[in-house]
Amino acid sequence: MFNNPITEDLKEHAKKIKILLLDVDGVLTDGRIVYDSKARDSKFFDVHDGLGVYLLSKVGIKTIIVTAKSSRAIKPRAKDMRVAEVFGDVSPKSAILDKIIKKYNVSKDEVCFVADDLVDLGLMKLVGFPVAVFNACPEIKQVASYITIKHGGRGAVREVAELILKAQGKWNDIVKFYEA
Numbered sequence: 001m002f003n004n005p006i007t008e009d010l011k012e013h014a015k016k017i018k019i020l021l022l023d024v025d026g027v028l029t030d031g032r033i034v035y036d037s038k039a040r041d042s043k044f045f046d047v048h049d050g051l052g053v054y055l056l057s058k059v060g061i062k063t064i065i066v067t068a069k070s071s072r073a074i075k076p077r078a079k080d081m082r083v084a085e086v087f088g089d090v091s092p093k094s095a096i097l098d099k100i101i102k103k104y105n106v107s108k109d110e111v112c113f114v115a116d117d118l119v120d121l122g123l124m125k126l127v128g129f130p131v132a133v134f135n136a137c138p139e140i141k142q143v144a145s146y147i148t149i150k151h152g153g154r155g156a157v158r159e160v161a162e163l164i165l166k167a168q169g170k171w172n173d174i175v176k177f178y179e180a
Contacts, residue, residue, distance in 0.1 A: 010146060010167075013145055013146075014164045014167035014168070016109050016129070017061060018060075018104070018106045019062050019111045019112070020053070020064070020112050020114070021123070022053075023114065023116060023117075023119075023120055024067040026116035026117055027114050027115060027157065028043075030152060030153030031135075041072070041073060043073045043074075043077075046155055048155050049153070052157055052158035052159075052161030053161060054081050054082050055161060055165060056164065057082035057084070059170045059174075061164065063081070064087065064100060065078055065085070065086040066096055066123065067086075067087070067089075067090065068090060092123075093123040094125075108127055109129075110128060111128055111129070112128070112130075114157060115131070116132065116135065116140060117140060118137060118140070121139055121140060121143070125143055131144055131146045131147070132148070133150070134147060134148050134150060134152070135152055
């Protein structure tokens with residue numbers, strides 16, 4: 001299913017979401033990894049994505065990062081965005097879902113996962129609302145309920161956050177808060 005238009009079925013999926021799972025490379029970042037001369041990595045995060053995650057936390061929707069490759073850059077960014085938990089070096093990613101469901105007392109239908117590449121495929125097939133970023137590989141797009149208009153690391157996470165918040169009727173209150 002493609003991203004336009006936002007159908008009633010899509011809104012129904014988004015209304016149920018209590019947990020947002022996010023991949024890092026290619027979803028929260030644009031996929032580039034920069035290594036300096038001391039082999040330290042850097043990642044490029046989008047500020048709009050960060051605000052989207054923060055806004056979800058403000059209304060009680062938890063965000064959890066699930067990444068196959070850990071990096072020192074992830075935890076400080078996760079803290080800035082008010083991410084509930086970070087799971088690093090997870091392979092296969094599908095193995096973590098039962099732990100999350102039990103810990104946060106949610107069903108699979110209440111979980112959204114935003115992904116971009118093959119390492120995400122197993123987990124994508126298990127959650128109630130699988131989302132692919134625009135530049136995801138074809139296999140991820142194939143199983144997605146929604147494909148973002150924006151690229152990973154370039155506003156795709158914010159797009160998903162807004163979709164969830166609007167479907168749950170929480171967006172207007174957020175806008176009013178910032179108008180004050």
